[in-house]
Amino acid sequence: MLPFANMSADPENECFSDGMTEEIISTLAQVSDLHVASRTSSFAFKRQALDIADVGRRLNVGTVLEGSVRRAGSRIRVTAQLVKVSDGYHLWSERYDRELDDVFAIQEEIAQAIVSKLRAELLEGAAQPLVRKATQDVEAYTLYLKGRFYWNRRNEGALERGVECFEQALAIDPGFTLASVGLADSHNIFGFYCLRPPQDAFPKATAAASRAVELEPGLAEAHAALGYAQLYYDWDWDAAEASFRRAIACDPGYAMAHHYLGNHLVAMGRMAPGKAAFREALRLEPLSLIVNAGLGWAMYYAREYGDAVRQLQSTLEIDASFGLAHLWLGWSYEQLGRAEKALDAYQRAHIHLGGAPLATAAIARAQARLGNRSRAAGTVLDLEAETERYVSPYDLASVYAALGHREETFTWLERAFTGRSHLLVFLHVDPKFDSVRADPRFEEMVARVGVPPIPEDAA
Missing domain, CATH: 1.25.40.10 (Tetratricopeptide repeat domain)
Structure with missing residues (x-):
């Protein structure tokens, strides 16, 4: 399903047309045996002049639903059409001119019409509404x-x-x-x-x-x-x-559940099943930025830096403005000893993440790797003095680790623990702290976080 075009005079109504698209996608995704491209994959084509055949090929679907929404006061007009990818034949089309209060009925009618055309055998239960009210x-x-x-x-x-x-x-x-x-x-x-x-x-x-x-x-x-x-x-x-x-179990097609499970498994040091969970999420949402980048992120923690670079570069080919992909790309370049490439990635992350402190800290770490120690030290002191925005103690600790300042590293890891920094769940597998891994305080911190020992058969 392609994003419904906002035909209203007010650009603010784009959130309504986008939201309506998302809700119909979610509804259709509940139908068993019906493969529906996810919201993030579908919205990758927003405002792109692509023909239906190209969309179908890239999303691996046989039909495409497209349409538009026009909202004026208490009235709404929705047009929708279902197109067969192979020959461009219109399987179904409809226009709805209703009161805004009928938006739920419109969504249900569209979903029912799609099911009736694509899965006639499912109509046995069609009397029951598909739309979750x-x-x-x-x-x-x-x-x-x-x-x-x-x-x-x-x-x-x-x-x-x-x-x-x-x-x-x-x-x-x-x-x-x-x-x-x-x-x-x-x-x-x-x-x-x-x-x-x-x-x-x-x-x-x-x-x-x-x-x-x-x-x-x-x-x-x-x-x-x-x-x-x-x-x-x-x-x-x-x-x-x-x-x-x-x-x-509730919804096997919900890609983010697999993505989040991958987060958990990587944190537990279970890299092989973790990457498998990310790949399942990617199968379900092949054009999702966070899902694509997430697999590269998992490869970084698995110390597969070359694979991580390729996966994150592939993500940025979808959308070069995705800040997290630039940040995580820099992580892998840093571990490959390519500090200049890391710095470039971090500077791009800083732009696309709105100057977020986590990107500023990453820039300081790259400067330390390049030997610009005074510049890195100055940046980290500025971050310590930051009062307007939250700065993660974990990120500050990573800069001090890159500078070789062991005592400051553990001071800020202690503050990260006190502040319950979420990144501490990855401390035991994070290469950024390899320089202090042999210090007894490192294992003590890992033990305090309570992450179970990595299984011997973990890969």
Whole structure:
């Protein structure tokens, strides 16, 4: 399904057309035996002038759904058409002119029409609605769509606006589970991107995800969001893995559940099954930026730096503005001894991540590798003095490790532990700390974090 075009006069309504597309994709993905390209893969084609045959080939699908949304006041017009990739034949088309209150019915009718054309044998149960009516309130639903629109942008300002939308949606309908999941996902990203202190971000994610699980135990997204906080903040390894596997059981096609499970397995030092989980996520979402980059990230921790470089370069071929891919590419270049290439990658990450301190720290580390020790030391002192934005103690410790300042490295690792830095779950497998790995304090820190010993047969 291609993103529905926003034909409204107000560009702000793009969040509505995008959100409607995402909800129809999610609905169709619930139909057994129906292969549906994910949201992230489909949206890679937004605003691209590609023919249907090319889209079908790249997404490995036989049919493509495209359309548009025009919203004016309380009225909405949706046009949709289902096109066969092989010959461009229109299998189905329809136009809906309705009141905005009918948006749920429109989504259901489109989904039912697609199923009837592609999977006639499934119509035995067609009397039951396909669309999951998470809320009946159009205002709450519109706020949710706006929240997801901002969440998908993944920058600090957009995430803040997304949180406001999810909270407003929940104020209208406290039982709106998808809005609770959106809130949990937002706080998890605040924590993972080091945009907020862990103790500010992850507990809020836990509260929102737990509420969603309580209200809708079969919702894969809720279990996955809960597992994320259990992994990165609670350091409850068994609970996190159970949540991820429960999410997969609820919806085996939910790529992010496999992606998050890969995070967990890599943290446990189980590299082979970890990479396998990332590859399954990639099979489900072949054009997702975070899924593509995630596999390269896992290869870095597996110390397969050449493979990691190739995977992350491939990710950047999809979208050269994806900051995390630049950051993780720099990690691998750094370990390959290519400090100049690492510095270039980190500088690009700094631009695309909005000057995030984690990218600034990476630049300082590359400067240290290049022998620009005074510049690196000055940067890390500036980061220590930063008061406007959160700076992860783990990142500061990594700069001191690159400078060979052992005492400062452990001082900041101790502060990372006190602040419950999520990156500590990777300390025992992170090459950035190889220079202090033989120090008894290193193993003591790993033991305090509580990550189980790496299995002897782990690869």
